Each structure stands twice: as C-alpha cells, then as structure tokens.
Amino acid sequence: MKELLELLLVFLKLGLFTFGGGYAMIPQIKEIVIEKKHWLTEDELLEVIAISESTPGPVAINLATYIGFKKRKFLGALFSTIGVIIPSFIVILIISLFFDKFIRNKYVSYAFVGIKCAVAILIISAALDMLKKVEKNAFNICLIIIVSITLILLEIFQIKFSSIFLILIGGMLGIILCACKKEKTK
Numbered sequence: 171m172k173e174l175l176e177l178l179l180v181f182l183k184l185g186l187f188t189f190g191g192g193y194a195m196i197p198q199i200k201e202i203v204i205e206k207k208h209w210l211t212e213d214e215l216l217e218v219i220a221i222s223e224s225t226p227g228p229v230a231i232n233l234a235t236y237i238g239f240k241k242r243k244f245l246g247a248l249f250s251t252i253g254v255i256i257p258s259f260i261v262i263l264i265i266s267l268f269f270d271k272f273i274r275n276k277y278v279s280y281a282f283v284g285i286k287c288a289v290a291i292l293i294i295s296a297a298l299d300m301l302k303k304v305e306k307n308a309f310n311i312c313l314i315i316i317v318s319i320t321l322i323l324l325e326i327f328q329i330k331f332s333s334i335f336l337i338l339i340g341g342m343l344g345i346i347l348c349a350c351k352k353e354k355t356k
Contacts, residue, residue, distance in 0.1 A: 173242055174249045180207070181234045181253030190289030192222065192229025196296035199233060209241055216303055224337055230254055309347050313340060 180202055188195040196219065203209045210218065222232035231251055238250025265272055272278055304310050317336055324331050 174245055177238050177241060177246055178249040178253040181238070181250045182256060184234075185230070185254040185257035188230075189285050190292060192231075192233055193296055194289045194292040195230050195233070197292055197299070199237075200299070203237055209237060212303060214240075216300060219300065224341065309343075313343060 184195055184198055184202070188198055200212075200215060204212055204215060218233060218236050219229075222229045222236065225232055231254055234250040234254040235247045238246035238248070240246070242249075301314070304314070317340065320336070323329075
C-alpha cells in the first residue's frame with residue numbers, strides 16, 4: 171500500500187505543478203523517476219515516451235499509467251493515472267464555473283503568456299534531451315532533418331497536417347529499415 175500511495179502522490183504532484191501537458195512534464199518525470207526513485211532507466215523512459223506518443227490519449231496519462239504498471243501492475247497504473255488526472259480535473263472544473271470572469275482577468279491573461287513561454291522551453295528541453303539519446307546513424311539523422319524541415323514548412327505555410335501522420339510515417343520507416351537490416355545480415 172505504501173508504494174501505491176507513493177505513486178499516487180508523485181503523479182499528483184506532477185499533475186499539480188506541471189503546466190503544458192505531457193511533453194512539459196518529461197523533465198520532471200525524468201528527475202523523479204530516473205534520478206530520485208530509480209523506477210526506470212533512461213532507455214526505458216525513452217521507450218515509454220515513444221509508446222506514449224504513439225498510443226491514443228494524452229502523453230502525461232500514458233506515461234503515468236505505464237510507470238505505475240511497471241511498479242505495481244494494475245493497481246500501480248490506476249493510482250498513477252488517478253494522481254496525474256485529479257489536479258487537471260479540479261482546475262478545469264473550477265475554471266468552468268468562473269470561466270467568463272476568469273478569462274477576462276488581465277492578470278490571468280498575463281500569467282498565461284508567461285506559462286506558454288515556460289512550457290515552450292520545457293518542451294524544447296525534453297526534445298533536446300531525447301535527441302542526445304538517439305543513436306547517431308544516417309537513417310536517424312536524415313529522418314530528424316526531414317521531419318524538422320517538414321514541420322517548419324508546414325508552420326510557415328500554415329498547412330494543417332496532423333502530427334499523428336508524421337509519427338506513423340516515422341514508425342513505418344523504422345520498420346522498413348529494421349527489416350532491411352535483418353535481410354542484409356542474412
């Protein structure tokens with residue numbers, strides 16, 4: 171029961187004090203889950219992030235569910251997921267009750283500008299950290315360059331293109347490359 175409560179409290183704290191969703195949460199998760207608690211290795215966290223991005227649902231919830239499951243199976247997943255959901259649920263409930271007054275408040279508006287900047291930095295930091303861990307080979311480097319250029323061009327020309335398709339294309343290219351490597355070694 172102590173581990174379940176610990177999972178609940180860790181993810182409750184993460185959900186309460188992290189703005190910007192799962193990507194902004196990654197640096198804090200890394201610090202707690204790898205460095206402080208030693209629940210996962212860096213490689214395992216990278217795999218969990220990749221799986222969390224590719225599966226349906228919010229990244230933060232997927233991360234919490236997987237880490238909880240790894241620690242204590244179903245109950246660990248349940249407690250971790252509840253922990254990360256509760257703060258958002260309560261905040262959204264409160265905001266919905268006072269939305270009109272809340273959104274017109276100039277201090278709230280200013281706070282959101284600052285929060286957006288901080289979230290952008292956290293997401294960039296998480297991306298750079300994951301980039302450092304990626305195996306440096308021609309395929310990965312080309313894929314990163316192509317995806318980056320594609321995203322920049324889509325943004326510049328304001329073309330709506332779901333990032334899900336980029337994830338699926340990257341996954342398919344990875345499968346093809348892996349199959350080619352296996353054929354080459356035979």
